[in-house]
Amino acid sequence: MSSLSELLPDGGVKAERLLLRELAHRIDDELASAIDLVAQAADRCDGIEARATLASVQDRLEGHAQLHHALQMPQFTTTVDLAAYLKQLCRSISRSSLEDKGIALSLLLHPLQMSSERCWLLGMIVFELITGAVRHVSHCGAGAVRLEVWFTATSVACSITDNGSSDESRYREENRSIVETLAARLHGTVDVRGGPDGFRTVVTIPR
Template sequence: MSSLSELSPDSGTNAERMLLRELAHQIEGELVSVIELLSEAAGRCEGAEARAILTSVQDRLESHVCLHHALQMPQFATTIDLASYLQQLCRSISRSRLEYEGIALSLLLQPLKVSSERCWLLGMIVFELITASARHLSLDGAGAIRLEVWGTANSVMCCIIDNGATAEGRPGLDRSIVDMLVARLNGTMDIRFGPDGTRTVVGIPRRA
């Protein structure tokens, strides 16, 4: 396994990170094993309907593997394009969940160079916020989510908008996770509920 010593010192010890990475690899390996079993079962299945169901489950699990991989912590400290990372992440989120619930996800992303560590942490915030939007949009059976990311001189701004119903009676966002991630990035978060949906804006410094 490659060294993690180049990662920022406040992101946990190397041993902790190596353990988390190893656990992530084990989980991904288990998912891949299940996918292989489904593929074999579909190949042996004689009924067209049953084979189609098995193939559909296999495709969805493969999407979850891609999502799981996209959310893994970075192995090295480097600078990457935030827009490209979020495009890949959002594609995985859409394929693993949103498409099955009739939820459209649109993106407006400005190319921005940020550290791999901050990119990963912001990606987890985006994942949590999109998932929260999907939870209450699914009550109506369809909906739309929009992700916008842009940069200022010193900050990265991330806005997630959905067209769900008003806040009353909707499944809520688990603020403890998102608040922890935002605090880790020394950022801010503002959530506005309205008759046309929810608008969440997260701002983080470009550099630690």
């Protein structure tokens, strides 16, 4: 089982984690401040169109704040339900990055207890793959992305499928190192395939 300490340089692990948490809190504060400023500006605005625009900006910022919170490193090591965690994460991704582009995100998940650290790492992989898919489906009509997670007695598989470009070379053009590094931390593998109906990436990790 991978731990957060394996992601950080040897020595000073506690200090590194405290620094990352403090940075996350500061970003939360900055986003909250920006949301409050936009809300105040909307309240003072008389024009209907301008108020609607500011309300849209506020909603977008709130979506980014929710996503940032969902992607934060867990403060404590505990056991959580992977399906519930990914549902929350995907709601945040949809709100911040997909809804305004008309991209539908569907889920097929099953309850599975997993350590919070492994959930977080898998969530980072899901985030990278979904946001990468968005760049290819948003320009081809009705975009669709699907997340599926299934498991056996020995492994957990996470699949991201989209109806965008099926060219396998596109995976090498984007953040491949991030996905593969995260998968390696989970002692997992990454399988990338393009087909006539779109593009599919499957990450498999030991259970």
